[in-house]
Amino acid sequence: MTSTHAFWLAGRQVTGEDTFDVTSPWDGRLVGKVSVPTDAQVEEAVAAAYAVRDEFAATPAHVRAAALDHVSKRLAERTEEIAQLISAENGKPIKWARGEVGRAVSVFRFAAEEARRFNGGEAQRLDTDAGGQGRLALTRRFPKGVVLGIAPFNFPLNLCAHKVAPAIAAGAPIILKPAPATPLSGLILGDLLAETELPAGSWSILPVTNDSMPALVQDERLPVISFTGSEKVGYAIMDSVPRKHCTLELGGNGAAVVLGDFASDADLDWAATRIATFSNYQGGQSCISVQRVIADASVYDRLLPRIVAAVEAQVTGDPTDDKTDVGPLVSEDAAKRVEAWVKEAVEAGATLHTGGDRDGASYAPTVLTDVPASTTIACEEVFGPVLTVQKVDGEAEAFAAVNDSKYGLQAGVFTHDLQVAFRAHRALEVGGVVIGDVPSYRADQMPYGGAKQSGVGREGVRFAMEDYTYERVLVLTGLAL
Numbered sequence: 001m002t003s004t005h006a007f008w009l010a011g012r013q014v015t016g017e018d019t020f021d022v023t024s025p026w027d028g029r030l031v032g033k034v035s036v037p038t039d040a041q042v043e044e045a046v047a048a049a050y051a052v053r054d055e056f057a058a059t060p061a062h063v064r065a066a067a068l069d070h071v072s073k074r075l076a077e078r079t080e081e082i083a084q085l086i087s088a089e090n091g092k093p094i095k096w097a098r099g100e101v102g103r104a105v106s107v108f109r110f111a112a113e114e115a116r117r118f119n120g121g122e123a124q125r126l127d128t129d130a131g132g133q134g135r136l137a138l139t140r141r142f143p144k145g146v147v148l149g150i151a152p153f154n155f156p157l158n159l160c161a162h163k164v165a166p167a168i169a170a171g172a173p174i175i176l177k178p179a180p181a182t183p184l185s186g187l188i189l190g191d192l193l194a195e196t197e198l199p200a201g202s203w204s205i206l207p208v209t210n211d212s213m214p215a216l217v218q219d220e221r222l223p224v225i226s227f228t229g230s231e232k233v234g235y236a237i238m239d240s241v242p243r244k245h246c247t248l249e250l251g252g253n254g255a256a257v258v259l260g261d262f263a264s265d266a267d268l269d270w271a272a273t274r275i276a277t278f279s280n281y282q283g284g285q286s287c288i289s290v291q292r293v294i295a296d297a298s299v300y301d302r303l304l305p306r307i308v309a310a311v312e313a314q315v316t317g318d319p320t321d322d323k324t325d326v327g328p329l330v331s332e333d334a335a336k337r338v339e340a341w342v343k344e345a346v347e348a349g350a351t352l353h354t355g356g357d358r359d360g361a362s363y364a365p366t367v368l369t370d371v372p373a374s375t376t377i378a379c380e381e382v383f384g385p386v387l388t389v390q391k392v393d394g395e396a397e398a399f400a401a402v403n404d405s406k407y408g409l410q411a412g413v414f415t416h417d418l419q420v421a422f423r424a425h426r427a428l429e430v431g432g433v434v435i436g437d438v439p440s441y442r443a444d445q446m447p448y449g450g451a452k453q454s455g456v457g458r459e460g461v462r463f464a465m466e467d468y469t470y471e472r473v474l475v476l477t478g479l480a481l
Helices: 037-050 051-056 063-078 080-092 093-118 160-172 181-195 212-217 229-240 266-282 297-312 332-347 396-404 418-427 461-467
Strands: 007-009 012-016 016-021 030-036 122-125 136-143 147-150 174-177 204-205 224-227 243-248 255-258 292-296 353-354 364-367 386-392 410-414 432-435 469-476
Touching: 007 037, 007 181, 007 396, 012 160, 012 386, 030 080, 030 093, 030 181, 037 051, 037 174, 037 212, 051 136, 051 410, 063 093, 063 160, 063 181, 080 181, 093 160, 093 461, 122 224, 147 160, 147 212, 160 174, 160 181, 160 204, 160 224, 160 461, 174 212, 181 204, 212 229, 224 229, 224 461, 229 243, 243 461, 243 469, 255 396, 255 418, 266 297, 292 297, 297 353, 297 364, 297 386, 332 353, 332 364, 332 386, 396 418, 410 418, 418 432, 461 469
Parallel strands: 147 174, 147 224, 174 204, 224 243, 255 292, 255 410, 292 386, 364 386, 410 432
Antiparallel strands: 007 012, 007 204, 016 030, 122 136, 136 469, 353 364
């Protein structure tokens, strides 16, 4: 019998009246049953977080830092167990799951470091004008209030970490809603937080259903919402609460540009390998996976076969096998959607070079060229193991192709030219530009977020802490400066 996983309400483990099943997208087996909070329990969690907000904001930095350090160390100690859990509920190949745990270890460590140095206070002399003689302004940051963190399924541990760790570091209570498809990894964080001395009520992990979200989103006691997920849902949340602070990390259709100076055999082998790996890792279910390859005409004919060969070399299959590169998508419905989009593109005139096959929730790594601009896969986020390759003439046309999208999360530019790197940084309408590599590179301490329809605000521990707080100025008068 599979045990029922309790949830975390104001720092204690409880169960509700109903449960739901978490199943493996690979083989359909039952991974666990999860207890669902009742409306009364959700209310209790919100009330507790709201009541403790002033106490938590005043918690000494060393207390918050020690708790974050503890979680980081415990995650590292339980890496293999948690990686197996991620792989089971998400279908992620075990090697990528281990990497995700390692990233979460770093996120909590970074947060502990930031908790110790954040909000040191910036002093500003005001006697630069005669009316400010004898006055000094001291600026500090204070939490805006309780954070509602809504996490997605594709990184079920690390993207929960990116909600929880910055909130604790900043002294903001948090209510975390993990994704219904993958709640177990988020609930693990509760096991570790419960071992700390954080105030009761400062955190809850509630696996509520998506139908219950509107009430939480609308609750005035939760003034900050941090959401990672689809463009449609994210902007619906923001539109429904225009007076709240919303951080939205939404979709993308990441472009990898290969320019004419990146032309040696070694260059093209590197680019093809990186493109193949990061169009397919996590089953392509990453907002910054490579979806579009934009290649200069001078290298296109040498690059395309390399990409196809590298994609075909990706090992697909059982996510528990250390050799597997590409596992299933999160559900069969997700794979059917990808299948339909590829079929639409091929019927409209696209050329299929490899892939294009579905087996249950698994979809074969796929490469397309000559994709008509009017097709869904050309303009939406595929969120699957599919990439398109197009030929352009020169840098200007390549950068225009990157920007010809409603999304703007990250872009990669393969070039050796430093001047081109700076031009790309200026010209590309994205939140991050990666030179010499794919757009899929993310360091968890750097600012991460998008432009256009890819969202608003930034994650990356310190940058999320800034989103969760606001500046308050203290003016001292009558000082001999």
